[in-house]
Amino acid sequence: MEPPTSPPPTKLLIRTYACKLSAKKVKLGLLKLVETSPAFNESWINGEFDVGSRIGGLHQYGDIIIRHRTVRAKSELTIEHRAGDDALAREIETLFEKSLTPKAPRMVKGNTRPQGMAYFFEMIRGSVLKHKVLLTDSIIEAAHDLDFDDYRAARSKLEFLRKLPRLSPFDVHDDPRLKKDFQEAAVVHAKPKVCLYQGKKLALTHKLSVPAEWDTCVLTLHFAILPGFKVLIGWVEERQF
Numbered sequence: 001m002e003p004p005t006s007p008p009p010t011k012l013l014i015r016t017y018a019c020k021l022s023a024k025k026v027k028l029g030l031l032k033l034v035e036t037s038p039a040f041n042e043s044w045i046n047g048e049f050d051v052g053s054r055i056g057g058l059h060q061y062g063d064i065i066i067r068h069r070t071v072r073a074k075s076e077l078t079i080e081h082r083a084g085d086d087a088l089a090r091e092i093e094t095l096f097e098k099s100l101t102p103k104a105p106r107m108v109k110g111n112t113r114p115q116g117m118a119y120f121f122e123m124i125r126g127s128v129l130k131h132k133v134l135l136t137d138s139i140i141e142a143a144h145d146l147d148f149d150d151y152r153a154a155r156s157k158l159e160f161l162r163k164l165p166r167l168s169p170f171d172v173h174d175d176p177r178l179k180k181d182f183q184e185a186a187v188v189h190a191k192p193k194v195c196l197y198q199g200k201k202l203a204l205t206h207k208l209s210v211p212a213e214w215d216t217c218v219l220t221l222h223f224a225i226l227p228g229f230k231v232l233i234g235w236v237e238e239r240q241f
Contacts, residue, residue: 009061009084012122012140014114015093017100019077023050023068026077029095030055030066039091054144060085062137065144066092078105080118080144108151117143117219117236120151124158132162134232136195148219148238150212157181157210157221165229184208193222195234204234216240 007013019026027050034040034055043057055064061084069076077100081089093100105114113119118140125135148154160181172178185208193204202224210219222235 007083009082010137011083012062012119013081013083013086013089014105014119015079015081015089016103016105017077017096018103019068019075019096020099021068021075021077021096023070023075026050026066026068026096027053030092033091033095037091039088043088055088057088060088063141063144064088064092076103080116115149117146117148117151117154120154121236124155129158129162132230133158134226134230136197136232136234138195139233139236142236146219146236146238148210148212148215148217150210150214150217150219153213154210154219157208161185161208161221161223161231161233164231165225181208193235195232197224197232197234202232202234204232211241 021029027047030045030053034043034045040055040057042059043055045053045055047053051068053066055066061082064085065078065080067078067080069078077096079089079092107113108115108119113123121135121139121143124130124133160178164182164185167182169179169182172182185206187207188205189207192206194201195204196202204222204224206223206225208221208223210221212218217238218241219236219238221233222237223231223233226232
């Protein structure tokens with residue numbers, strides 16, 4: 001029998017706990033930990049409010065996101081991190097261990113991945129779409145802050161972007177929905193977002209909106225069209241309409 005393999009260091013992991021501490025006490029503990037622990041010597045903490053904190057670092061594989069939620073008088077703490085930063089996540093767990101009880105994370109209904117667009121985009125990076133739709137690491141980091149959760153709508157737009165470089169106006173003229181998406185995606189924006197790709201700055205001159213079917217939230221994908229009929233998405237954001 002082959003020994004189990006470790007997940008790649010960039011894989012997203014989530015730890016979920018029932019929590020006896022208030023959001024304020026968690027925040028104060030995190031601030032002190034990042035300030036005093038040698039493990040966080042080259043890390044920093046962001047987050048304006050007590051309910052959410054983001055720890056970044058020069059030698060981390062990604063940001064560590066700590067969320068404190070209270071639902072029906074019961075508090076829950078989650079720590080989301082990359083597998084390569086597991087030792088840092090364990091430091092946080094150890095700090096609060098007397099007030100934490102591990103529990104299963106909230107999963108997407110009918111799926112084996114946790115809720116959230118960061119996990120959705122990670123799933124896309126491992127699917128067949130990865131050959132034509134490239135997602136940067138910055139997408140994963142930005143997606144942690146998104147409330148958008150219409151995964152079906154997002155998948156549909158990504159499927160459209162997979163085909164976009166080979167589409168012509170003639171291909172979409174009989175379908176009003178595809179025609180609208182094609183016209184929106186074809187616009188070249190004068191002040192685009194910029195991302196790093198293969199060590200160089202790349203202008204994301206195109207956008208595509210993803211309206212949620214059951215909410216007022218709209219996801220915006222910022223992308224560039226690459227040689228080889230590929231699309232690179234380098235930034236994502238949301239707004240209310």
